[in-house]
Amino acid sequence: MATVQPKEQLTLDGVSEQGFLAFYNNLPEKPNTSVRVFDRGDYYTVHGQDALLAARELFRTNSVVKLLGSGSNKVESVVLSRLNFESFVRDLLIVKHYRVELYKQNTSGKNDWQVEYKASPGNLSQFEEVLFGNTDQTVTTGVIAVKLGTENGQRVVGVGYVDVGGRVVRVCQFGDSGSFTNLAALLVQLGPRECLLPTGDLGPDTAKLKQVLSRSSLLVTERKRSEFSNKDAGQDLSRLVRTKGSTNVAARPEMDKTLAVAALAAVIKYLELLGDESNFNQYNLSMYDLGQYMRLDTSAAKALHIEPQSEGMSSSSRTHTLLGVLDKCRTPLGHRTLLQWLRQPLVDINKIEERQDLVEVIVSDIDLRDSLGEEHLRRVPDLARLARKLSRKAATLQDCYRLYQCVERLPNLCEAIAKYEGPHTTTLAAVFTTPLMELVTDLSKYQEMIETTVDMSQASQGQFVIKPDFDDTLAELRTTMNGLEEEIEGQLRKAAKDLCLEAAKTIKLESNSQLGYFFRITLKEEKGIRNNRTYTVLDTNKTGVRFRNSRLTQLNEQHQSAKEEYLSQQKAIVDEIMTIAGGYIEVVQNLGEVLATLDCIYALGSAAVCAPVPYIRPHLLDKGSGRLELTNLRHPCLEVQDNVSYIPNNCMFGEDGGKFHIITGPNMGGKSTFLRSVGVAVLMAQVGSFIPCDSAHISIVDTILARVGAGDCLLKGVSTFMAEMLETATILRSANSDSLIIIDELGRGTSTYDGFGLAWAISEHIAKELRSYCLFATHFHELTALADEVQTVRNFHVTATTAHGALTLLYKVKPGACDRSFGIHVAELANFPQSVIQYAKRKAGELEDDFGDEDDSEEAVKKRKLQRQEGEKLVDEFVSKAAALDMEGLTDDELVTEVGKLRQEVMASTNPYIKHLLLVKED
Structure with missing residues (x-):
């Protein structure tokens, strides 16, 4: 954990302290999800509740909290070093989803503090260097605003979306149900980090709307109603949106979506986009069509473990998600694009098959796969971030040199792709080779500019300067620096000879x-310069000792001075280069999109061949074909875990296999895993990925809905049962x-009779009315009787055996209902006291009127079930x-x-169940 350095203490004289406190106390009130940081030059400070937050989250102790002021005017303060500040801001924005404001002084010595930078989970652009520096940015951003209205008496939702990172502006307007199912699907597809709502009551839908938003990891902010107005939206967008020719933004069809445009106006105002001229003519405006992607509700996204639920998750935890398994991307933009693909599975079979064709190329050609991963893609910079900097x-x-290097390698990349000989070469050329070569042509003048102006020999050594022959003064300075560098090399040889070391x-x-030139030796050689006045030690660390002699110190100072003068002299030339490079922003963005797509295809292909058992290409069928068949299906996340020998299973939906499957069996028997594996396989298939099974025929589905898991939402005031009912209500309103549909246990949060009644009614409605593909795992064994009443219902069970007195879970899904409950056996596995186990068996036997041995084999249980049915038939005959x-x-x-005679007839039977009833009566 980073600590506060002694030199970084907040030391203010009395006047300065009182002046700062007066300024701080007059700041407007802020929500607890916003943090104010004050930049004091060499360090930073936070105050009040923000200071207590920093002490708790960053330092894990209150000992770092100091008090400013006296009497009742005291304010808590914490000092942050630069490392503390960067760590704190990263945690606030990426993990906690808080806002951050950074204040700086305009005038030294005066308390004229002003907000220098702002950031929020949906807009990280001003803090990019602090958050990511030279590391990859893999997190996604985005802000939406929602405005409700009515049209022809129907509820209408308008959504405006801005992704500052991707320079994207979108509008979406649609009708919705009372449960806001379309909005919930949109939240999963876009994955925004923030949502803006008008202040005050939004009408009778307010509670339900906020309920939907609360299920997503969103920071919800209320803004003035006046900001949700499309009065000046056309004018604002005309300044932000990139247009071609004389196209007028106000005449575009997106502007007809008045509610969405009003919501978009609120986002533009919130992000203060018009306050930064670098945003002008940089954004792409488009309509967002909900129907072009598969819809996933929030519950389904969580149940299928598509992505980590927290950015703070460890790398090992991330591999337990679908993103972690499939993400073999080599570029930052590829990482972000693949996540977008997983959130937005396709429903157009032609587009899906195009992706599958490309993945098949990567799977089939090991040379191309290795070339892309090890040679080409890993060298591609974050082009989206570079475009924003431009x-x-x-x-x-x-940055300009890195872009130049990327463009320079593109012909080799295209050549590597062109070497592929096999199916789908036409698709490969259309999607990658042709667009890349066109972009190389578009960037040819840029390449010439960099080659003409940048000193390539220096750039290869990490020094980025203008060529000396570009300017007479630069040439003179370069000559001076070359001479100094030769003398510096001579000092190395001299020091080596003096210390008897090898240069x-x-x-x-x-x-x-920071330091310029210096000598370095290992710690082992340190004794050679110890107490040697000829050399001055700069510092010592685990990499060795850094030091200089007096002549090197002089030469270094002269070299640093010449270098600073060189950089100053070249500034005008560099500014001109940056201006010209700024004209290539759109080309750079397009290049980033093509390479990101290539990276995602490479990742899906690599994941398919790197799996314990290679994935296969699923055969896709048109929507409505009514067939979903998966043979020897595995779960991609579980099969990669250590010490796991995965047992595959089949899933057969169709006219013969039914469309509603009831799965019974013991806890921990694999029901939930089986349900999730089917959902994951369908999602992967419609992303364009290969899937973990032996063969697959999948009809396109338009929605995956889930009701999986149980847990009280205490902070939201929602019980387990209410959460179940809300999610199930969404399913019943959304499905077709x-x-x-994936349902794992339903009705456990209420009485047995109510729970079973609801489970039966819901199942029958899905099977008869909705006719969706449905997997329904339950412990209500009585529900299996639905198969006798509804033609499309089939019963399945996960197998287990109690042979030799121990419960053995076999994890195999087989046709038919489970014969009995294994709850007591699971309790034995949990090491319940034997007295409790025995009492449980006795009470269960009494309640179920069961007979036989709890540890009977599966065959014995089936035989006992037949004997019971025969016995019950004899009892029915007696009663009749x-x-x-x-x-x-x-x-x-x-x-x-007469009754005695009838009784004797029954007693004369050899049926074991009859004998069991008679024994119970005698007891």
Whole structure:
């Protein structure tokens, strides 16, 4: 854990302290999800509740909290080093989904603090360097606003969406149900980090709307109603949106979606996009069509473990998600695009098959796969982030050189793709080779500019400067620097001879931007310069000792001075290069999109061949075909875990296999895993991925809905049962015949009778009315009787055996209902006291009127079930004959005699169940 350095203490004189406190106390009130940080030059401070938050989350102790002021005017304060600040901000924005405001002073010594930067989970652009530096940005961003209205008496939802990172603006307007099922699907597809709502009551739908938003990891912010207005939206968008020719933004069809445009206006205002000229003419405006992707509700996304639920999850936990298994991407933009693909599975069979064709190429050609992964893609920079830096005029010569290197390698990349000989070469050329070569042509002038202006020899050594022959003054300075560098090399040889070391091996000459040139030796050689006045030690660490002699110190100072003058002299040239490079922003963005797609295809192909058992290409059928067949299906996340030998299973939906499957069996027997594996396989198939099974025929589904798991939402005031009912209500309103429904246990949160009644009614409605593909796992064994009443219902069970007195779970899904409950056996596995186990067996036997041995084999249990059915038939016959006796014509004694004869007939039976009933009666 980082600690506060002694030199970083908040030391203010009395006047400055009182002045700052007056300023701080006059700041407007803020929500607890916003944090204010004050930049004090070499360090940062946070105050009040923010200070207590930093002490708790960053330092895990209150000892770092100091008090400013006196008496009743005291304010808590915590000092943050630069490392503390970066760690704190990263946690606030990416993990906790808080907002951050950074204040700086305009005038030294005065308390004229102003907000310098703002950031929120949906807009990280101003803190990109702090959050990511030179590391990859894999997190996604985005802000939406929602505005409700009515149209022809129907509820209408308008959504405006802005992704600052991707320079994307979208509008979406649609009708919705009272449960906001379409909005819930949109939240999963877009994956925004923030949502804006108008302040105050939104009408009778307010509670339900906020309920839907609360199920997503969203920071919800209320803004003034006046901001949700499309009054100036056309004018604002005309400044932000990139247009071609004389196209007028106000005439575009997106502007007809008045509710969505009003919501978009609120996002633009919230992000203050118009306050930064670098945003002008940089955004792409488009209509978002909900129907072009498979719909997933929030419950389904969580149940299928598509992505980590927290950015703070460990890398090992991430591999337990579908994203973790499939993400073999080599580029930052590829990582983000693959997540978008998983959130937005396709429903157009032609587009899916195009992706499958491309994945098949990667799977079938090991040379191409290795070439892409090890040679080409891993060298591609984050082009989206680079484009943003160019638009903000924040790019450096190094950024321009990295783009140049990327473009320079593109012909080799296209050549590697062109070497492939096999099926789908036409698709490969259309999607990758042709667009990439066109982009190379578009960037040819850019390449020429960089080659003409940048000193390539210096760039290869990590120094990014303009060529000296580009300017007479630069040439003179370069000559001076070359001479100094030769002398510096001479000092290395001299020091090596003086210390009896080998130049460039045991003693090295190194440089960095902070120190300039210095010598370095290992700790083992340190004794050679100990107490040697000829050399001055700069520092010592585990990599060795860094030091100089007096001449190197002089030469380094001269070199640093010449270098600073060189950089100053070249500034005007660099500014001109940046201006020209800014004209290629759209081309760079397009290049990023093509390479991100290639990276995702590479990732899906690599995941298919790297699995313990290689994935296969599923055969897709048109929507409505009514067939979903998966042979020897596995779960992609479980099969990659250590010490797991996965047992595959089949899932057969169709006219013969039914469309509603009831799965019974013991806890921990694999029911939930089987349900999830089917959902994951269908989702993977419609993403375009290969899937973990032996063969597959999958009809396109338009929705995956889930009711899996149970847990009280205490913070939201929602019980387990209420959560079940809300999710199930959403399913019943959203599903159709082309939906896949996954229900794992339903009705456990209420009485047995109510729970069973609800489970039966819901199942019958899905099977008869909705006719969706449905997997329904339950412990209500009585529900299996539904198969006798509804033609499309089939019973399945996960197998287990209790042979030799121990419960053995076999994890195999077989046709038919489970013969019995294994709850007591599971309790034995949990090491319940034997007295409790025995009492449980006795009470269960009494309640179920069961007979036989709890540890009977599966065959014995089936035999016992038949004996019970035969016995119950004898009892029914006895009751029927007794009811047929002439009650009026026989005396009481004669009735007793006749009933006794009937009883003797039953007792004469050898049926074990009858004998069991008689024994229970005698007991």
